[in-house]
Amino acid sequence: MAEPMKIRARMVDGTAHIVVLMIHPMETGQRKDPRSGQAYPAHFIQHVTATVNDKPVLNVQCGPAISKNPMFGFRVKGAKAGDKLVVAWEDNKGEKSRTEATIA
Amino acid sequence: MNHLRRLILKGGGAGGVLACALAAGLLRPTLAQAADWNKAAFESKNLADALKSIGADGAAESAEILIKAPEIAENGAVIPIEVTCRIAGAESIALLAEKNPFPLMAHAELANGTEGYLNTRFKMGQTSVVKVVVKAGGKHYIAGREIKVTIGGCGG
Amino acid sequence: MSDRKYIMLLSALMLCLAAVSSVFGEELYREHYPDAKIDPARGVEGDVGFSDTIRYWRDEAALERSAGLAEKPAEQWKLNWKHMDLDRVELHPGHLAVDEGEALVKKLAAREAAFLTCLGEGAADLRGKAAAYPKFDAALGRIVTVEGRIEQCAKSVLNEDIRQGSPASNKISVYFKSQSAGKPIKVDLAEAKVMEAYRRGEELFYRKTGQLNFACASCHVPGSIMGHKLRGETPTTPFGDAAHYPTYRTPVGALESIHERFARCHGQMRTQGLKPGDPAYVDLEVFVSVLSNGYPVSVPSAR
Numbered sequence: 059m060a061e062p063m064k065i066r067a068r069m070v071d072g073t074a075h076i077v078v079l080m081i082h083p084m085e086t087g088q089r090k091d092p093r094s095g096q097a098y099p100a101h102f103i104q105h106v107t108a109t110v111n112d113k114p115v116l117n118v119q120c121g122p123a124i125s126k127n128p129m130f131g132f133r134v135k136g137a138k139a140g141d142k143l144v145v146a147w148e149d150n151k152g153e154k155s156r157t158e159a160t161i162a
Numbered sequence: 163m164n165h166l167r168r169l170i171l172k173g174g175g176a177g178g179v180l181a182c183a184l185a186a187g188l189l190r191p192t193l194a195q196a197a198d199w200n201k202a203a204f205e206s207k208n209l210a211d212a213l214k215s216i217g218a219d220g221a222a223e224s225a226e227i228l229i230k231a232p233e234i235a236e237n238g239a240v241i242p243i244e245v246t247c248r249i250a251g252a253e254s255i256a257l258l259a260e261k262n263p264f265p266l267m268a269h270a271e272l273a274n275g276t277e278g279y280l281n282t283r284f285k286m287g288q289t290s291v292v293k294v295v296v297k298a299g300g301k302h303y304i305a306g307r308e309i310k311v312t313i314g315g316c317g318g
Numbered sequence: 319m320s321d322r323k324y325i326m327l328l329s330a331l332m333l334c335l336a337a338v339s340s341v342f343g344e345e346l347y348r349e350h351y352p353d354a355k356i357d358p359a360r361g362v363e364g365d366v367g368f369s370d371t372i373r374y375w376r377d378e379a380a381l382e383r384s385a386g387l388a389e390k391p392a393e394q395w396k397l398n399w400k401h402m403d404l405d406r407v408e409l410h411p412g413h414l415a416v417d418e419g420e421a422l423v424k425k426l427a428a429r430e431a432a433f434l435t436c437l438g439e440g441a442a443d444l445r446g447k448a449a450a451y452p453k454f455d456a457a458l459g460r461i462v463t464v465e466g467r468i469e470q471c472a473k474s475v476l477n478e479d480i481r482q483g484s485p486a487s488n489k490i491s492v493y494f495k496s497q498s499a500g501k502p503i504k505v506d507l508a509e510a511k512v513m514e515a516y517r518r519g520e521e522l523f524y525r526k527t528g529q530l531n532f533a534c535a536s537c538h539v540p541g542s543i544m545g546h547k548l549r550g551e552t553p554t555t556p557f558g559d560a561a562h563y564p565t566y567r568t569p570v571g572a573l574e575s576i577h578e579r580f581a582r583c584h585g586q587m588r589t590q591g592l593k594p595g596d597p598a599y600v601d602l603e604v605f606v607s608v609l610s611n612g613y614p615v616s617v618p619s620a621r
Binding site for chain 3: 126129
Binding site: 073077084086088104105110113114115116117118119120121122123124125126128129130131132133134135136137150 | 199200204239240241244259262263264266267268269270271272273274275276277279280281282283284285286
């Protein structure tokens with residue numbers, strides 16, 4: 059299991075403002091080892107999903123162009139303080155992480 | 163599968179479909195779509211192909227998509243971007259960088275009250291136009307903005 | 319001794335003398351940027367009548383009102399990058415550094431509890447402590463910065479080197495300072511040693527150096543290029559700036575302490591940077607920290 063995410067989720071004017079920070083190298087596969095000349099193998103998050111009270115609210119497919127330690131901010135109308143937020147990611151090597159948070 | 167996912171994301175009435183799929187053991191609840199990363203789209207090598215593979219060729223230019231990003235990025239590895247879409251009923255937001263080896267950077271589907279808004283950070287090797295494609299009401303809209311990538315500035 | 323040899327010896331001696339006198343005898347030739355006459359007692363409010371941009375970033379309400387400036391490239395500098403501190407929009411690796419720093423402090427304190435009480439000068443609770451830095455430590459007989467304190471405690475308690483500017487030092491510093499986030503900076507000007515350091519730092523701020531013969535002031539006082547384009551950037555006011563260090567630097571992709579930032583500036587000014595912790599940098603940190611007096615500690619931050 060990869061490291062947990064850092065999540066901030068709070069209500070602003072009736073909308074849940076959610077920010078998720080993931081710990082991941084997001085290796086593009088383009089970068090080369092200067093000594094061997096070999097490219098570092100690509101290793102990046104391909105899917106990020108979020109649910110609020112088990113209803114899917116966000117489903118991101120990512121390429122390697124998303125920065126190292128990816129951050130996604132999104133806003134959910136209709137969510138309430140106390141709602142359960144679950145964010146999960148999966149990368150191209152099949153590694154996964156899942157973190158729960160409560161909207162404040 | 164794509165069709166199924168759209169139904170799932172529509173939520174509400176699609177709950178039955180999801181339940182069926184779950185019962186059939188086809189899907190896991192949090193990563194229902196893990197299998198179908200859009201390889202063709204993410205491996206397209208030019209903007210036109212990438213747009214086509216997400217079904218956004220012929221998208222209409224729109225001034226209702228606001229892109230907040232630095233005019234000049236000092237570090238191409240971490241460029242902040244914040245997209246706000248004023249078109250009602252945004253269903254998805256895609257980010258593309260024209261001159262990246264693979265232009266499509268992210269494709270976000272929004273459902274169950276998620277607003278037409280996305281904030282993230284991305285990489286770009288050189289100065290390029292960044293395109294944002296929003297799908298709303300079944301139609302695609304596009305907006306673009308140039309971001310210059312420099313090295314060795316001294317800001318902050 | 320032949321005359322010729324005598325003359326050679328004499329001229330060699332004179333050359334030596336000339337070299338020695340240029341180092342010890344006379345002052346080195348230095349140019350200074352005109353003094354902007356900053357009053358240290360006003361703290362961050364000294365920006366009123368200086369860059370006057372403080373009205374846009376004095377507090378959250380002001381930032382809220384002027385948030386639109388962030389989108390105007392020509393005016394963004396007026397926010398002094400403080401809009402990036404409105405952290406409810408953002409999570410950045412600076413936030414991860416707080417957790418990493420905390421874990422590191424806990425690990426070191428588990429080995430030797432005195433490490434934590436050394437950082438907290440007798441107390442294990444670090445809350446609010448960092449707002450008073452840099453400060454004069456009478457026992458050590460010198461000015462101590464947060465990173466200097468970390469280095470000193472690691473050495474004296476753990477016999478370990480946590481060098482200033484190292485990733486470990488920056489993480490612990492970010493954690494330490496985050497424990498004072500929101501607390502107004504209060505560098506003690508009543509302490510004579512602090513005031514002496516302030517004056518030395520002030521002199522360094524105006525002293526020109528390097529191939530380009532630049533002073534800090536060449537870019538950061540009214541009438542200089544402050545507010546004007548310098549390549550892709552616009553230099554801002556030095557007031558309120560020290561409050562967010564160490565910061566996660568997006569152009570670098572890593573944490574950077576204020577001393578590392580000074581050294582990076584020096585590189586860009588085509589002069590030799592100094593090592594983090596150098597007494598000259600400590601003085602400069604005292605100077606800019608005094609210009610943040612009254613402004614809240616804004617750590618973690620990203621720039």
